[in-house]
Structure formats: structure tokens, C-alpha cells
Amino acid sequence: MxxxxxxxxxxxxxxxxxxxxxxxxxxxxxxxxxxxxxxxxxxxxxxxxxxxxxxxxxxxxxxxxxxxxxxxxxxxxxxxxxxxxxxxxxxxxxxxxxxxxxxxxxxxxxxxxxxxxxxxxxxxxxxxxxxxxxxxxxxxxxxxxxxxxxxxxxxxxxxxxxxxxxxxxxxxxxxxxxxSAEDFAFSHPGGSLGRRLLLLVDDIMHAGERMPLVSPDTPLRDALLEMTRKGLGLTGVIDTEGRLAGIFTDGDLRRTLDQQIDLHSARIHDVMTANCKRVRQGILAAEALKVMEDGKISGLFVVDADDRPVGALNMHDLLRAGVV
Structure with a gap:
């Protein structure tokens, strides 16, 4: 039957x-x-x-x-x-x-x-x-x-x-x-929704001595050493007033090698990406993720109201925090 x-x-x-x-x-x-x-x-x-x-x-x-x-x-x-x-x-x-x-x-x-x-x-x-x-x-x-x-x-x-x-x-x-969505997240703090709606970039960014920074006149080889020491796959470039002037990433390094630029004589301002993406401190980590996804980048800096870097983070930080 x-x-x-x-x-x-x-x-x-x-x-x-x-x-x-x-x-x-x-x-x-x-x-x-x-x-x-x-x-x-x-x-x-x-x-x-x-x-x-x-x-x-x-x-x-x-x-x-x-x-x-x-x-x-x-x-x-x-x-x-x-x-x-x-x-x-x-x-x-x-x-x-x-x-x-x-x-x-x-x-x-x-x-x-x-x-x-x-x-x-x-x-x-x-x-x-x-x-x-x-x-x-x-x-x-x-x-x-x-x-x-x-x-x-x-x-x-x-x-x-x-x-x-x-x-x-x-x-x-x-x-x-x-x-609001934030109110909802407070009722679900242990789940992925709570992490996406409550976690701020300030909670996961690398700040202080852990933040990779160099000046525009820094030799490229020294900037690479700074990137290696901090382990984020990037370094920020700050001007004389401490504002973010640009960024240099692993991707920039590959492009530099393709252009056959001399790594020993080049200065970081010659190869950095100016007008780079950045986010303001205090925003949700999920918002930073969207900026990175839209810009097809794997890392960025967090800046204050005066555009001075206060932290840096990459996609691995977002993955570890459960935001992705």
C-alpha cells in the first residue's frame, strides 16, 4: 500500500x-x-x-x-x-x-x-x-x-x-x-547575529605598538620589516601630523615586483596606495567587513575624527571574531 x-x-x-x-x-x-x-x-x-x-x-x-x-x-x-x-x-x-x-x-x-x-x-x-x-x-x-x-x-x-x-x-x-536590530542582538549575545550586531572595530583592532606604521620617507625594505614584525600583511603610512597618508599591503608588494621597482632604493611614498579605504573608530565590525568586501581588500586602518590611525585589522581578525 x-x-x-x-x-x-x-x-x-x-x-x-x-x-x-x-x-x-x-x-x-x-x-x-x-x-x-x-x-x-x-x-x-x-x-x-x-x-x-x-x-x-x-x-x-x-x-x-x-x-x-x-x-x-x-x-x-x-x-x-x-x-x-x-x-x-x-x-x-x-x-x-x-x-x-x-x-x-x-x-x-x-x-x-x-x-x-x-x-x-x-x-x-x-x-x-x-x-x-x-x-x-x-x-x-x-x-x-x-x-x-x-x-x-x-x-x-x-x-x-x-x-x-x-x-x-x-x-x-x-x-x-x-x-532595533541592536536591541535584538542584546537578546542573542552568544550567536553569530549578536557578534555581527554588537562587536565594534575597537574590540578587535590592533592598536598601540601592535599597529604597523611608517613615515613616507621610510625605505621600502624597512617598511617590509615593519609589516613582517606586526604580521598583518600591511603597514600604514602617516604624514608629519600623524594622519593616514596611505597604505602598503601584500598586494602592493606584488604589484611593485611586477613593475620591477628596486626594493632597496625605493621609498614607501613611491609605492604606497594613497587615499586608501579606512573606517572610523566606534563603528560595527560588520560595517568594516562590508567596506572590505566592497573594496575587495583584506585589511584597513581605523582612524579617529582627525584621520589619525588608532588601529588596524584584517580579514583574519574578522574571521576569528566570528563576524564573517
């Missing part, structure tokens, strides 16, 4: 049903969604998300998305809440409760306790006339005509619509708060 089963047709049917279920949410968005957002935005405590079974799994994801986008939130299992975890909910919080039927016993049991605390309740249900929906200050209707499950039993389309509604809440709040 399975040998002749059309797996693709089954998948296409499921995807179409869930797509249509999501699309139906657009027609149902109304002032309840606005009230839910206003309530959450006014929350001075934490957003407590709760749900049983598959709704609980979706609730955990919604709580995680809210927390990472500027709306402090956590998940409380309704069964555990009835046995002590209700103490995690305080008077300044807002509760989001998920239940497709809107009558899940473990969730409904919490309603008198939530009311007694005076905590606003937002419900995400598939039944706008359910106990949970009627007890809420705002009910978000995520009901579906048909589950993707051919038996119309396993929560599939209904969990998808609940998840999408949770994402819509989180993003609406993110935009209302003016939540």
Missing part, C-alpha cells in the same frame, strides 16, 4: 489547507487584536503564556519570540500552575492563554485565580464563544474550518494559525516599541 502512496499529493493538500487557514486570519483581524496589543504594551510585569498539549508547545514558542523581540515573557504549564507555579504570576503581569476549543479544563481552572489577581487575560482560541474567550479582555480567533489531518483530529492547521497569530502579536509589539 505504501509503495503506491502519493506522498507529494498528501503534502500539497496539507500545505494548501494550512495556507488557507492562515489567509482566513486576515479577515478576522479586528479591534480585539488592537486591544490585545495595547494590553501587552501597557504590561509593567511579564507576559505569561500558557496552554495545554499542542497549544502548550505553540505557547512556548510564542513566549520565546516575545522575549527575544523586546516583550519579556515566559511559559507556565497550566497543570503545574494548579500545583504551585501559579505563584509565578504577579499582579503586574498579563496572561496569554491558548486553547483551540477554549474549554480546556486545565486552562479554564486557572480563570478564577487570574481574575482574583486582577491580571488581564488575552485568549487565543478557535471558538470565540468558549469559556476562555468570553473571560478574556481580548480574544484572538484562530479557528479553522478543517485540520490538515485527514481525520480532522490532530491539531495541525489550528496550531499553525495560533503560531502565526503569536508571531503577529510579537512583531506588532516590536514595531510599536521601536525595537
Amino acid at each position: 505504501t509503495a503506491n502512496f502519493d506522498y507529494l499529493a498528501s503534502a500539497q493538500r496539507s500545505i494548501r489547507l494550512e495556507r488557507d487557514a492562515i489567509h482566513s486570519l486576515l479577515e478576522r483581524l479586528d479591534q480585539s487584536f488592537v486591544r490585545a496589543c495595547d494590553t501587552l504594551l501597557d504590561c509593567r510585569g511579564r507576559i505569561v503564556v500558557s496552554g495545554m498539549g499542542k497549544s502548550g508547545h505553540i505557547g512556548r514558542k510564542i513566549a520565546a519570540t516575545l522575549a527575544s523581540t523586546g516583550s519579556p515573557a515566559f511559559f507556565v504549564h497550566p497543570g503545574e500552575a494548579s500545583h504551585g507555579d501559579m505563584g509565578m504570576i504577579t499582579a503586574g503581569d498579563v496572561v496569554i492563554a491558548l486553547s483551540n476549543s477554549g474549554n480546556t479544563a486545565e486552562v479554564v481552572t486557572l480563570l478564577p485565580l487570574i481574575k482574583r489577581l486582577g491580571v488581564p487575560l488575552i485568549s487565543i482560541t478557535g471558538n470565540p464563544d468558549s469559556t476562555l474567550a468570553l473571560a478574556a479582555v481580548a480574544n484572538l480567533n484562530t479557528g479553522v474550518e478543517q485540520e490538515a489531518c485527514p481525520l480532522n483530529l490532530a491539531p495541525t492547521s489550528s496550531t499553525t494559525t495560533a503560531l502565526v497569530m503569536g508571531d503577529a502579536l510579537a512583531i506588532a509589539l516590536l514595531e510599536a516599541r521601536g525595537f
Whole structure:
């Protein structure tokens, strides 16, 4: 039987049903969604998300998305809440409760306790006339005509619509708060996103004695020794006032050799690249990476407001820092 089963047709049917279920949410968005957002935005405590079974799994994801986008939130299992975890909910919080039927016993049991605390309740249900929906200050209707499950039993389309509604809440709040990419990075400091959005060139550049610098009249052979000592594959050339006048890199050395210039008699100002790329101190390392990629260069200098070098970095530094 399975040998002749059309797996693709089954998948296409499921995807179409869930797509249509999501699309139906657009027609149902109304002032309840606005009230839910206003309530959450006014929350001075934490957003407590709760749900049983598959709704609980979706609730955990919604709580995680809210927390990472500027709306402090956590998940409380309704069964555990009835046995002590209700103490995690305080008077300044807002509760989001998920239940497709809107009558899940473990969730409904919490309603008198939530009311007694005076905590606003937002419900995400598939039944706008359910106990949970009627007890809420705002009910978000995520009901579906048909589950993707051919038996119309396993929560599939209904969990998808609940998840999408949770994402819509989180993003609406993110935009209302003016939540920035840097704010997002603070919630993800350990990942590559955090490194790209938080790391400054100042954090990884070679400064002070580790910075390769020579004057314009320096013999080329001495400039090469400076490059070798500092190990960055480049050296900066500074004028009499300490400003960056140019740069000499491994690439410049290859071009110099191609031109058959005498390495023993040449001065660095004869072979350096003037008007070289540079970045200002205090910018993100990711911005420096873009300058290097756009200019097809492997290293550059970091300068202050007066164009004086304060550091140098190359692509290896960005790789080690996890920016690339």
C-alpha cells in the first residue's frame, strides 16, 4: 500500500489547507487584536503564556519570540500552575492563554485565580464563544474550518494559525516599541547575529605598538620589516601630523615586483596606495567587513575624527571574531 502512496499529493493538500487557514486570519483581524496589543504594551510585569498539549508547545514558542523581540515573557504549564507555579504570576503581569476549543479544563481552572489577581487575560482560541474567550479582555480567533489531518483530529492547521497569530502579536509589539536590530542582538549575545550586531572595530583592532606604521620617507625594505614584525600583511603610512597618508599591503608588494621597482632604493611614498579605504573608530565590525568586501581588500586602518590611525585589522581578525 505504501509503495503506491502519493506522498507529494498528501503534502500539497496539507500545505494548501494550512495556507488557507492562515489567509482566513486576515479577515478576522479586528479591534480585539488592537486591544490585545495595547494590553501587552501597557504590561509593567511579564507576559505569561500558557496552554495545554499542542497549544502548550505553540505557547512556548510564542513566549520565546516575545522575549527575544523586546516583550519579556515566559511559559507556565497550566497543570503545574494548579500545583504551585501559579505563584509565578504577579499582579503586574498579563496572561496569554491558548486553547483551540477554549474549554480546556486545565486552562479554564486557572480563570478564577487570574481574575482574583486582577491580571488581564488575552485568549487565543478557535471558538470565540468558549469559556476562555468570553473571560478574556481580548480574544484572538484562530479557528479553522478543517485540520490538515485527514481525520480532522490532530491539531495541525489550528496550531499553525495560533503560531502565526503569536508571531503577529510579537512583531506588532516590536514595531510599536521601536525595537532595533541592536536591541535584538542584546537578546542573542552568544550567536553569530549578536557578534555581527554588537562587536565594534575597537574590540578587535590592533592598536598601540601592535599597529604597523611608517613615515613616507621610510625605505621600502624597512617598511617590509615593519609589516613582517606586526604580521598583518600591511603597514600604514602617516604624514608629519600623524594622519593616514596611505597604505602598503601584500598586494602592493606584488604589484611593485611586477613593475620591477628596486626594493632597496625605493621609498614607501613611491609605492604606497594613497587615499586608501579606512573606517572610523566606534563603528560595527560588520560595517568594516562590508567596506572590505566592497573594496575587495583584506585589511584597513581605523582612524579617529582627525584621520589619525588608532588601529588596524584584517580579514583574519574578522574571521576569528566570528563576524564573517
